[in-house]
Amino acid sequence: MTAPEISVGIFTRPEADFTLHGLFQTPAGEIVSGSHKVSASGDKVVWKGGEWDELLLIPSSLDGDSFELQGVTIGINFHWQRKEKQRFRGTLRIIARDGEVTVINIVPIEEYITSVISSEMKASSSMSLLRAHAVISRSWVLARLMGQKAGDRSEMRDDADEIVRWWDNEEHSLFDVCADDHCQRYQGISRIQDSAFYAAADTRGIVLTTDGGTRICDARFSKCCGGVFEIFSTCWADEDERHTYLKPRRDWTDPTAFPNLTIEKNAAEWIEGYPWAFCRTTNKMILNQVLNSYDLSKNDIYRWTVTYTREELTNLVRVNLGRDLGTIQSLEPLARGMSGRIYRLRINGSKGSIVIGKELMIRRVLSDTHLKSSAFTVHVEGDTFTLRGAGWGHGVGLCQIGAAMMGETGYSWEEILRRYYPGAELTKLY
Ligand SMILES: [Zn+2]
Ligand SMILES: [Zn+2]
Incomplete structure (x- = not known):
């Protein structure tokens, strides 16, 4: 097989601000750059005064071009939850559902792994630990892409005298994985570490x-x-x-x-x-x-x-x-x-x-x-x-x-x- 791409859901909210660094293209061939604001009207994306089924912005190069998102929440429901600006490589896809936009980043899987290892692991980690985690992270996401995860599984049995509950990782419908700890923490290229790059490359x-x-x-x-x-x-x-x-x-x-x-x-x-x-x-x-x-x-x-x-x-x-x-x-x-x-x-x-x-x-x-x-x-x-x-x-x-x-x-x-x-x-x- 060839290395697949993965679509990562970054966030869902009523509107979003993003800045394109470099030249991006829509499927219709329009060149787009600079700062933009999008919102939602029902299931339509509102952008530049028009309504669109979706917004797909493809970078002219994977290395040089990037986009920046304002106010990405990290550490959702953790004591250190906060908002920050994050930068991503790859394609920016924006869709709308029920008056909210969902911002999605489509990236080659190995770029995704490099980012996950950089986001989840410390720079002080040994290369052995980083390489092992790269393999685990890749196994997890490929199992999901290839439909080998049972998905959406849980059990909730409430009897008078016994309660049995367990939860397994639920799947997403609009993208492959989310960017938070629910799936794997992914922060684009905001925190890329050299050691994470080598850990992914060595175990490609x-x-x-x-x-x-x-x-x-x-x-x-x-x-x-x-x-x-x-x-x-x-x-x-x-x-x-x-x-x-x-x-x-x-x-x-x-x-x-x-x-x-x-x-x-x-x-x-x-x-x-x-x-x-x-x-x-x-x-x-x-x-x-x-x-x-x-x-x-x-x-x-x-x-x-x-x-x-x-x-x-x-x-x-x-x-x-x-x-x-x-x-x-x-x-x-x-x-x-x-x-x-x-x-x-x-x-x-x-x-x-x-x-x-x-x-x-x-x-x-x-x-x-x-x-x-x-x-x-x-x-x-x-x-x-x-x-x-x-x-x-x-x-x-x-x-x-x-x-x-x-x-x-x-x-x-x-x-x-x-x-x-x-x-x-x-x-x-x-
Ligand atoms: Zn142990
Ligand atoms: Zn998730």
Whole structure:
């Protein structure tokens, strides 16, 4: 195959301002340059006093020409959310739906990967980590382009005594991927780093595959596994047989040396212990490659503690669950995945009890944002609930802090990918 192009949705809003640096052309051959404003009238784009089905502005060169968008929001729903000016290469496409314009950037996939690696990763990262992430990022987006993602999947089962919810990455209808963390963070050429360019170029066209190279892997990753990788079904659908490369493995030199963490007693010892793992580090130079400075200041990633009063916990459960279980009496892990992450938890209150799952649902109910992970133990003393936990994120696939440590200590990007996706192959698609 040849390297495809990808359409990235930058934002949707009532109007947009953009500046074309260089010469752009419409399909009708009109040459356009300079600053412009567009708005929407129903499903029509309003531009230069006329109404258009869409606006397609193609640069005369991919290297020299670029366009700039005003007020792009980054970090949506994060504490550091802000607006900034961003610059992009490639084609600018603007469409309108229901009185709002959607601004889309169409770029060659390798340019997209370079930008994603620059936007998501720190310049201080090792080349091994950047190359590994380039392959993951490419695998993710190509799986989506080639229709190999199941897409739009979730489960919401609300019974009287059990609530099971999980969410998987939803697809977009007007473009392939969005520019925010929902898909992969993409900020055009605003922050391009040389190291990201080389990471993409060195791994050009390479993806993780399975089934003899016929299927692209679902290359999940999270911040910190907590010592052992989790399997797919703890977090999403029961599809472990489709994800044989997402195996439970210890994040250490002997990948099979770990206890059965689905057993409560083993899980408690593991989580409350401090076992060796690549991600067991407090080295700021390593952590800084994966975390932003706000998260770094707390230094509680591999093992962490959260304390609630009985009243706080009762309020959290009532607000987040929308049900009144009365005063919370206890939290009872019913089922744990391979990394010790709980995926069925019984919450017992004075007026009733309920079972919740899966992994992310538990993290959302027991926090006003997200609990770092669902690998935790519960200790109640008087009116104080202490959760002692391990890891950050779902723990499936690549552990970013572990991979950062591997890269820093001399492992290659191939070794990193083989550790976190055991059995997956590396296939060059173009
Ligand atoms: Zn998205
Ligand atoms: Zn790890």
